Amino acid sequence: MFEIFKNGKKLLGMNARNLDYIRPYNRKKAKKLADDKILSKRMLKKGGIPVPKLLAKIRTVEELENFDWFSLPSTFALKPNRGYGGGGILVVYGKKKVFKCVSSDGTETIPDPVWIKADGSKVTVEDLKGHILNILDGAFSLANMPDIAFFEERLTLLKLFKPYAYKGIPDIRVIVFNHIPVMAMLRLPTKESGGKANLQQGGIGVGIDLATGVTTTAVLGKGKIIDYVPGTRMLLSGIRIPYWKDILLLAVKAQEVSGMGFLGADVAIDRERGPVFLEINARPGLAIQVANLSGLKERLERIKGLKIKTAARGVRVGRDLFGGEVEEEVEEISGRKMIGTIEKVKLVGRNNKTIEVEAKIDTGAGFTSIDTDLAQQLGFEDTVAEYQKIEATYKDIQHLSKKERWGIYKHIPHLESTVIVNSASGSTYRPTIKITVVMDNVVIPTKVTLINRAHLKYPIIIGKRNLRKFLIDVNK
Amino acid sequence: MENISPLIKYFIGQGVPLDTVILLLMLPIVVTLIAFFRQVIGIKAFGIYTPAIVTFAFLAVPQLRYGVLIFVVVIFVGMLLRFALKGLRILYLPRVAITLSIIALSILMLLSFGGAMQRTGLAAVSIFPILIMITIVEKFVAAQIEKGNKAALILAVETLVISLVGYYLASWPALIKGIVAFPWLILITIPINVFLGKWDGLRLNEYFRFREVLKNLK
Missing domain, CATH: 2.40.70.10 (Acid Proteases)
Structure with a gap:
């Protein structure tokens, strides 16, 4: 019984996260940056970090009425600027073919484009308008503040992840503290999560060994431990994440750009572009501890106050300190x-x-x-x-x-x-x-x-x- | 009341009803209880205002079960309307307005139905507790949008649980006697809240949430 309470000290709970890490380390201005996706995208880009392209943004109802729907590509993601927990994101995967209509008096009209969602359902311009109105109205933003909607390039899925992910793009969440990557997980979208990778929405989180970038244990949603992708025989452990070192480096660099001391960095891997930085999270969720079957607090306390000069050094320290089996890496390299x-x-x-x-x-x-x-x-x-x-x-x-x-x-x-x-x-x-x-x-x-x-x-x-x-x- | 503090006597002397004095002095205790539930146990509910106000609504109805019944009906109808209004694709405030209106009508039906069933206690519930409980539906709808139906329902149940605990605490005769005799004791809630505000240990429910991790830690 006492063992449980003693071990509890190694875990980061909601209270400690808010009180000991978010408050003192994430200055208010920096937190604002993380909550404003368009602004953080611009900042990250300036800092030399690859981000998904911004296609268009809609700030007012007037802009919405005048929007040229034909300017949108066949695949994109529509997001609320201040959304959180993955709410309010709409992703389309293809455009339906539309044909010119010629009416009896000879005038040609082109019908509005229609897109297709992950589940095969249609998304019309009317649907998009309704969704954007809700976004502008603040239905998905913190404290229901009026918001901006924006269209973003949809990344293409890496072949490696294809059998593991349902429709959406998996991403890699890295908790960074004091310029050091502390814990990481691969987030896989599922049918339940509607192609989104957030655990809150029912995605899968797979723990990653920091040293090697090889996945370890997995959690479904907020707390169910699983071995396989539900409904398949795809083993979730042992996946080797490509570009591992680059991903960690991006996460640490993003922390430097953001000015936050403690954050969750989300990085995706695009088939053509390689690692692409998705977003900064000022209030990273705690389920990552379940995915890794390991405590965050213990790790955070070990690196509190360390002086880290460069991002590369921070990555090295994180991999050395928190990476499990380096032996595994030797085995991987040598094949023996x-x-x-x-x-x-x-x-x-x-x-x-x-x-x-x-x-x-x-x-x-x-x-x-x-x-x-x-x-x-x-x-x-x-x-x-x-x-x-x-x-x-x-x-x-x-x-x-x-x-x-x-x-x-x-x-x-x-x-x-x-x-x-x-x-x-x-x-x-x-x-x-x-x-x-x-x-x-x-x-x-x-x-x-x-x-x-x-x-x-x-x-x-x-x-x-x-x-x-x-x-x-x-x-x- | 055999033992009344001079302070309370003073308030009464100024024309403040004793019930009002007790309820106002109870408020710090109820909100501290809610803070304790959130920070130490991990029961969230809809913030602090909603469970507090529902607690007082429960205290204001003649019989607790009618208060609970109204609460359950409000949440239930609110949930049904979420599904019913989904197809309409309308904006947030108009949608909440429709929800509130229909809930008001449902409660009216409930009260008259209670009357028809010879449950006069139900119809005797005064308007303010009813209005209070109808307005919590806004919190409920907001939670539905932000966190989904299941999470919103859990929050509603948590609110009900906290409000019930608050109700029993605030109507506990020994506590009422104690407050009447020693109203200064209320000030203890301030250091308690300072402590709660600095409490960075795991919440009780987090021991459950992280049970697999705890098993794995050595």
Whole structure:
């Protein structure tokens, strides 16, 4: 019980977020910037940060009446300038083909364009007008203040995200504090969220390891832990986010431009343009902690007061401090698994007999060797018994040709071959059998030599031949 | 009242009714309770004004159940109208105006229906608590637009819960006696609110919200 309250101190709650972080670190002016999307877009652009293009804005009912609807492209996002929590955003994905109408007196009229939404429903100019009127009226803004509506370029979906996202564009939320990225998540739009990536609206949040940019755990909506995209078998963990370092860098740069000390930066990845900065959030939600199964407060407190001079340095500090497994990164780069000098292995013998043992990793040995007892347990009783009947030392058979030697052993059941093994205790001829070794989830079908290892600590050593897919860390 | 503070006697002497004095002194306690619910427990409700005013509306109806009934009817009709008016595509204020009008008519029907069922207590509810409860629908509609139906309904239920707790607290005889005897005690709510305003621990409901994270932390 007390454990829970102690661990609670590592989490950032609503009270602490508002009182300890938003109030002292986000100056009022800066907060205003974050709540004004058009202004922040302009500021970010000036600061050299790529943002989605502003297509048009509508400030008054008069502007709305005079608006040229034909100037809009076939796909765009319509947003309230001061909206929050993703409310009031309307996205269209295509334009319906319209044909010229020729009336009986010969005058040609072109009907108003019609767009299509994510769910296939039509959006007419009338629909847009109604929506914009609501925006202007403040239906989606904080405290119902009158607002401005604007049209924005819709980004194109990265191929990598296609199977994970429903219609909309996934984005990456990075919490930045004191020029250091603290926590990140990938936000995926779902059917329930209507193609929007906000968790409040029912999107999916997937935690991201800061060091590697590889996804970890996932949350649906505000609190349900999930492994797969609902209704599919798409695993949410292990997605490698491209441009990871650039994304973190953009987030930190945006913090510098905004002048806020604590913020949520939303970055999307466009198929052509790469990382594009979406928006600054002065009141980032707390569900990111659930997506990462990790506490924000603990992290924020660790970096409070650090002096960070450049964005690149901040990114490095964040990745070092809060990135989980750097090992994973080495594995990713090399394409090899990292193992220690002693590893648990699973051995699969005849008739699928399976035994789990600890194996010694021996880079001095060529072949993998197993103890005769172990071989018996793996279903090679006959092989071991027959082999032990043959009294022949290395010296006895040294002079024989390969064929002659094989003649001595070939009647032994399930024997693969015999090989010469040179070791510190002298050279020996050893029989080999075929088994499957499973180490760190890598399946290796292999020949292993048989030898009596009863006097040794480990019943099996893994030799060089079977270590090609691994890197060995002697500290592990 | 066996034990009346001189201060209260003074107010009464100036012609302020005792009920009014008690209600005004109760207000700091009720709003502190609401602040406590928000900051420590995590029950949000519609801000601080709405649960406070609903608490006093409950105190002003002759029987609590009629107050609750009116509250539930107001929220229920408000919700139905949201769906009914969706197709109309009209702006915010006119929409709230229509909602309020129809709710007023519904309450009128409810009162007369109560009369017909020989529930005279219902019809005897005075106009001010009724008006107060009708106006909360604006908060409800705003929450529906901003946060969606489900969230708005949760907020409404939270408002009802806080108002009920507030009602029982404010009508608790021991507390009323205490205030009448020692009205200065009300000032304690100020340091309590200073403490609540600096409380940066997790809210009780956040322990629930982050249960999976808490399980995972070591």
